[in-house]
Amino acid sequence: MFTQGEERNREVITQVKAAKEAAGKLSGATTGQKNQALLAMADAIWRNRQEILVANQQDVQDAQAAGQTASKVDRLQLNEKRLQDMMEGLRKLIELTDPIGELLETILRPDGLLIEKVRVPLGVIAMIYESRPNVTVDAAGLALKTGNAVVLRGGKEALRSNAALVKALKEGLEAVHLPTDAFQFINRTERESVDDLIQARGLVDLVIPRGGAGLIERVVKHSLVPVIETGVGNCHVYVDKQADLQKADAIVINAKTQRPSVCNAMETLLVHADIAEQWLPVILAQLMERGVEIRACERARAALAGNPQLREKAVPATDADWSTEFLDLIMNVKIVADVNEAIQHINTYGTLHSEAIVTEDPGSAQIFLQQVDAAAVYHNASTRFTDGFEFGFGAEIGISTQKLHARGPMGLKEMTSYKYLIKGNGQIRV
Amino acid sequence: MFTQGEERNREVITQVKAAKEAAGKLSGATTGQKNQALLAMADAIWRNRQEILVANQQDVQDAQAAGQTASKVDRLQLNEKRLQDMMEGLRKLIELTDPIGELLETILRPDGLLIEKVRVPLGVIAMIYESRPNVTVDAAGLALKTGNAVVLRGGKEALRSNAALVKALKEGLEAVHLPTDAFQFINRTERESVDDLIQARGLVDLVIPRGGAGLIERVVKHSLVPVIETGVGNCHVYVDKQADLQKADAIVINAKTQRPSVCNAMETLLVHADIAEQWLPVILAQLMERGVEIRACERARAALAGNPQLREKAVPATDADWSTEFLDLIMNVKIVADVNEAIQHINTYGTLHSEAIVTEDPGSAQIFLQQVDAAAVYHNASTRFTDGFEFGFGAEIGISTQKLHARGPMGLKEMTSYKYLIKGNGQIRV
Structure with missing residues (x-):
């Protein structure tokens, strides 16, 4: 028996x-x-x-x-x-x-x-x-x-x-x-x-x-x-001070909203401090229009001082938010001092999936591509491309987030x- | 505290x-x-x-x-x-x-x-x-x-x-x-x-x-x-009925005795039934001369009938013996009906490390190389070669016995x- x-x-x-x-x-x-x-x-x-x-x-x-x-x-x-x-x-x-x-x-x-x-x-x-x-x-x-x-x-x-x-x-x-x-x-x-x-x-x-x-x-x-x-993706887009902001708009909106429920969607936007006051209200307004909820660091909220309406909607991010894969129309935003702080944030909170930098500066791009520890690191493109079909493999069984095999x-x-x-x-x- | x-x-x-x-x-x-x-x-x-x-x-x-x-x-x-x-x-x-x-x-x-x-x-x-x-x-x-x-x-x-x-x-x-x-x-x-x-x-x-x-x-x-x-090697040598027995002698003695304490040493000898009566007494005598203890299946012991002294020293193998990596001057011997039984034994008891066939028949060699599931499968050579230096890699960190990476x-x-x-x-x- x-x-x-x-x-x-x-x-x-x-x-x-x-x-x-x-x-x-x-x-x-x-x-x-x-x-x-x-x-x-x-x-x-x-x-x-x-x-x-x-x-x-x-x-x-x-x-x-x-x-x-x-x-x-x-x-x-x-x-x-x-x-x-x-x-x-x-x-x-x-x-x-x-x-x-x-x-x-x-x-x-x-x-x-x-x-x-x-x-x-x-x-x-x-x-x-x-x-x-x-x-x-x-x-x-x-x-x-x-x-x-x-x-x-x-x-x-x-x-x-x-x-x-x-x-x-x-x-x-x-x-x-x-x-x-x-x-x-x-x-x-x-x-x-x-x-x-x-x-x-x-x-x-x-x-x-x-x-x-x-x-x-x-x-x-x-x-x-x-x-x-496979498949857990806490993905980031870092917009550098030397970004082409038209590209940045398109990439950020695509990475967050084209299909928010999938692993290669963006969960956190990192923005260089020098462009925060100018660009952050622009991009956040566009995202909110598309129904995206924003969780922001203190400096990001401060950068929205000139726009109280936006600021009110951008609720303070908690510690847990930085580690969260929302898989939904929710995202974090954080101001960073430079590409190095962006890399450090990503290597701390990322899940080794897909990470992007938007910049016209080849030096920052080079540092980012080399130092970010992830399966796919993008320069001036949306994180949404990490996919066996998009890579031309014709099929895929999953997206590995580990480094072995x-x-x-x-x-x-x-x-x-x-x-x-x-x-x-x-x-x-x- | x-x-x-x-x-x-x-x-x-x-x-x-x-x-x-x-x-x-x-x-x-x-x-x-x-x-x-x-x-x-x-x-x-x-x-x-x-x-x-x-x-x-x-x-x-x-x-x-x-x-x-x-x-x-x-x-x-x-x-x-x-x-x-x-x-x-x-x-x-x-x-x-x-x-x-x-x-x-x-x-x-x-x-x-x-x-x-x-x-x-x-x-x-x-x-x-x-x-x-x-x-x-x-x-x-x-x-x-x-x-x-x-x-x-x-x-x-x-x-x-x-x-x-x-x-x-x-x-x-x-x-x-x-x-x-x-x-x-x-x-x-x-x-x-x-x-x-x-x-x-x-x-x-x-x-x-x-x-x-x-x-x-x-x-x-x-x-x-x-x-x-890494490194657990329950390795076999299969000597086919069409083996060149001079090569078989050299390979078996080398695989067992050249350095018995390492993972690529042979632990079990598999012998085709057709050559057992003729060749088994010859090879076992040589192995025993070199201090090797023998654990034999019933059919192997029967094949030693003409040589009571050898037979007495070849003690019956237990079930556990077939799975044992002796790492010492001890080995099993088993008679098999053909290459298919040899492959089946290896795929049941082996540790996916190193396995060898000795034969002059290209057909049997081909089947063995294709069907044996191991990191290194040898035709007419000693299992002792599985090693980063012997493969020409110049160095090694270990020998993987799994299939991933x-x-x-x-x-x-x-x-x-x-x-x-x-x-x-x-x-x-x-």
């Missing part, structure tokens, strides 16, 4: 082992086989669309009944158009170069040993994510193209939608005789099933948490296998490892 | 913060400055040799009094020759190419955005290692050359030796006006100081544990920052990250 916890753990581990076994087979699949599978996966989604949409409808009703926010329900909701977008995503992967098997380096040693460094799949990737069914299809497609097996653990609100999608995706694998075990779906809602998965050392090669700071923190804390942290947008290559193949004729070490 | 634990944690965190601050400065150091520092570090070791050797003598006496094994005491012991070897190691780093600043990729986007992917230091690397003072100097040298700060936490038996060495190394930094805070030595023996270090999320960018399986497991379990596991020997490039510098003229996302 097993306890419920043991039973759950046994089931998850059985799935992970099946994924590992399938990963071994998948690592030898040809590009042609994998591309056929992607096509078959897209077809199978369309063939199963009714079943998927019915399952999704149930998820959506439950989410609404549970009082989920409209934006969460919207992320969960599927329709034929959204299914077609998912299918299009799978088909686009076909055009991308298969990274597996690439010869990265050849070393011929004096004793005749030939060392070849070749690109191989990682093996088993575990995805832990929120209630967004599109991530299920994205992750399966990217894993398949890179020869990896994937274990999917999505948010509980999307359980039925994900189950129906994974069933269809497996049909696609089956159609081209690739192991259906390569896609494992954890059809459970207990939080502990996440722990089972991220503690399967020796079976899972990488965990990618995709979601808010809380989810990521939980995974980092409990994981015994390597993790790549992959940094910034992670495309196909970032989902691979390498191994050394050493060919000899009897060499021994002396 | 602080408790002792809080006091310790505060002290370690203060050191880590100082390292992070220094890492920022070091990231901008020129190759010339770093090479001068390496030279000055070597000189400072020699200048301080008396102080270092006195400290080491105290460590050695305590270790002997505490009943440490001769091999542990030997690893701890320093003398002028060993100091010169360390200094030579530092000087050799000067000749190696500085990886920092390398332009890895340039992407020009249709809207004119220029994206440059450049190699940068990781930041702060924490080294957790056993009582081997040479690791202190190696790690400091490699970190410095790659623009990283390093926090050193060595085994407690080497505390005085390490403290004296780090003092000298800091003198080297000071001589060339680089921040001495780039080398932090945790001058404490409490195990909890390791936890303080590996849980400093946002301050430490990478932890590298170097030591036995127990040390590595502890670090993996408690760490909240990215870890690269770095696999196999880690040289200078493996101690770096990258960032994207994006240069625009006002681009915003539409």
Whole structure:
């Protein structure tokens, strides 16, 4: 007899082992086989669309009944158009170069040993994510193209939608005789099933948490296998005294308001003291017009002295605000003495995601690009470009905010490892 | 008032913060400055040799009094020759190419955005290692050359030796006006100081544990920052039915006996059933002559039926033996039906380190190279070559047995990250 916890753990581990076994087979699949599978996966989604949409409808009703926010329900909701977008995503992967098997380096040693460094799949990737069914299809497609097996653990609100999608995706694998075990779906809602998965050392090669700071923190804390942290972006734009203020207007408004709910949106504006009195009222008025709430440092509020109406709306920022990823039409503003203070603020509060300087002074730009510690550092452009598609990668599995393995947008290559193949004729070490 | 634990944690965190601050400065150091520092570090070791050797003598006496094994005491012991070897190691780093600043990729986007992917230091690397003072100097040298700060936490038996060495190394930094805070030595023996270090999320960018399986497991379990596991090697040699047995003799003897205490030594010999009766008595006799103890599967013992003396010495292997990294003149032997069973055994019990096949059959070699999941897979060569120096990297910080970031020997490039510098003229996302 097993306890419920043991039973759950046994089931998850059985799935992970099946994924590992399938990963071994998948690592030898040809590009042609994998591309056929992607096509078959897209077809199978369309063939199963009714079943998927019915399952999704149930998820959506439950989410609404549970009082989920409209934006969460919207992320969960599927329709034929959204299914077609998912299918299009799978088909686009076909055009991308298969990274597996690439010869990265050849070393011929004096004793005749030939060392070849070749690109191989990682093996088993575990995805832990929120209630967004599109991530299920994205992750399966990217894993398949890179020869990896994937274990999917999505948010509980999307359980039925994900189950129906994974069933269809497996049909696609089956159609081209690739192991259906390569896609494992954890059809459970207990939080502990996440722990089972991220503690399967020796079976899972990488965990990618995709979601808010809380989810990521939980995974980092409990994981015994390597993790790549993604997507928490407390991003800054620094407007220098030598900025072209027309560029600054456009960049700041774009970085904050074009899509405030995403990780590469700006959360704090840093302004050089010399231009604060002149420019701050101008930009803040434009932002407020677009519905942005402002939290300002004392000096910024002082700079608004000539405009009491603006000043009143720019409430004092608290210490916690500087560390907050609002993901909403809220932002901080802070006056800094120079580029060095801007860099220091960013390296203290930033999350190593995306940071920008607006300036016409090449010296300040150079210092900023070199000293800011982030995946993507911009000169005279919006932080909103940090994205696998915008970088031309054709796809992305997430945006890494750590420095190990992959940094910034992670495309196909970032989902691979390498191994050394050493060919000899009897060499021994002396 | 602080408790002792809080006091310790505060002290370690203060050191880590100082390292992070220094890492920022070091990231901008020129190759010339770093090479001068390496030279000055070597000189400072020699200048301080008396102080270092006195400290080491105290460590050695305590270790002997505490009943440490001769091999542990030997690893701890320093003398002028060993100091010169360390200094030579530092000087050799000067000749190696500085990886920092390398332009890895340039992407020009249709809207004119220029994206440059450049190699940068990781930041702060924490080294957790056993009582081997040479690791202190190696790690400091490699970190410095790659623009990283390093926090050193060595085994407690080497505390005085390490403290004296780090003092000298800091003198080297000071001589060339680089921040001495780039080398932090945790001058404490409490195990909890390791936890303080590996849980400093946002301050430490990478932890590298170097030591036995127990040390590595502890670090993996408690760490909240990215870890690269190194050095646990349960390595196999598979001798195929189509092996050139002269090569097999040489490779097996070399892989097991040339230096049994290291991670790339063979722990289990796998032999194709068709050649077992003929070849097994030959190779086992040679191994036993060299003092190797044999643990054999039932079929291997049966294959020794014609030689009762050998058979008696080849004791039955237990289940635990197949997973054991003996690091000693002990090994397992197992008969397998074919290359597929060999691969399956290796992928079940191996530690993703180094694995070899001996065969003249290109088909079997190909299957083995493709399907064995390990950092280094050998065809007709000894596993003993897995090593940064043997691969021509000129240096190594350890041998990674995981698939993320770095696999196999880690040289200078493996101690770096990258960032994207994006240069625009006002681009915003539409």
